[in-house]
Amino acid sequence: KNEVEQSPQNLTAQEGEFITINCSYSVGISALHWLQQHPGGGIVSLFMLSSGKKKHGRLIATINIQEKHSSLHITASHPRDSAVYICAVPTGGGADGLTFGKGTHLIIQP
Amino acid sequence: DAMVIQNPRYQVTQFGKPVTLSCSQTLNHNVMYWYQQKSSQAPKLLFHYYDKDFNNEADTPDNFQSRRPNTSFCFLDIRSPGLGDAAMYLCATSREVVGPRWSNEQFFGPGTRLTVL
Numbered sequence: 001k002n003e004v005e006q007s008p009q010n011l012t013a014q015e016g017e018f019i020t021i022n023c024s025y026s027v028g029i030s031a032l033h034w035l036q037q038h039p040g041g042g043i044v045s046l047f048m049l050s051s052g053k054k055k056h057g058r059l060i061a062t063i064n065i066q067e068k069h070s071s072l073h074i075t076a077s078h079p080r081d082s083a084v085y086i087c088a089v090p091t092g093g094g095a096d097g098l099t100f101g102k103g104t105h106l107i108i109q110p
Numbered sequence: 111d112a113m114v115i116q117n118p119r120y121q122v123t124q125f126g127k128p129v130t131l132s133c134s135q136t137l138n139h140n141v142m143y144w145y146q147q148k149s150s151q152a153p154k155l156l157f158h159y160y161d162k163d164f165n166n167e168a169d170t171p172d173n174f175q176s177r178r179p180n181t182s183f184c185f186l187d188i189r190s191p192g193l194g195d196a197a198m199y200l201c202a203t204s205r206e207v208v209g210p211r212w213s214n215e216q217f218f219g220p221g222t223r224l225t226v227l
């Protein structure tokens with residue numbers, strides 16, 4: 001079954017900084033999900049990608065299938081970007097579901 | 111707007127008293143999921159419905175059951191909640207298309223936070 005590692009676990013940065021969150025997984029996948037969870041619990045799907053790069057506003061996600069690695073970047077970070085960012089991949093090994101990383105707790109200070 | 115709705119947002123129950131959490135969707139997605147997320151942990155899949163086909167995860171306790179009476183609604187029943195069942199319960203949906211499963215974007219509801227006294 002797939003295992004997911006995210007880094008860093010916690011990240012505090014100043015407004016405007018360029019943010020990078022990393023995710024690595026152990027088993028080849030068909031797609032990787034980046035999710036955002038705000039205090040209070042709701043989860044929003046940011047990206048689902050299987051190759052290359054996707055961009056949405058100030059968010060950019062990249063994936064390297066050969067290296068089993070993905071990154072989420074935030075440009076010109078803002079305090080409203082403060083949230084937990086979670087990487088998830090198909091569990092694999094015949095099991096259903098997604099395996100989630102433990103998340104990166106991001107705080108952007110004004 | 112099309113969305114995933116969970117009710118209630120906060121639920122308090124007593125130890126051993128059955129509780130039902132509800133999820134509805136206006137996306138007309140054929141797959142619905144229930145996840146459990148305990149404090150400071152990653153979400154964990156409990157079960158999912160592919161249309162009417164129920165798929166239970168191997169390690170989901172028997173205490174947890176689910177019903178999907180139609181495409182739009184899915185319920186999570188906890189028959190005898192224990193203190194360890196206090197968690198955020200997340201419902202999600204996806205539209206399964208041809209291709210590898212789990213490669214479809216999932217849309218999450220806001221969650222129901224369950225407290226067990």
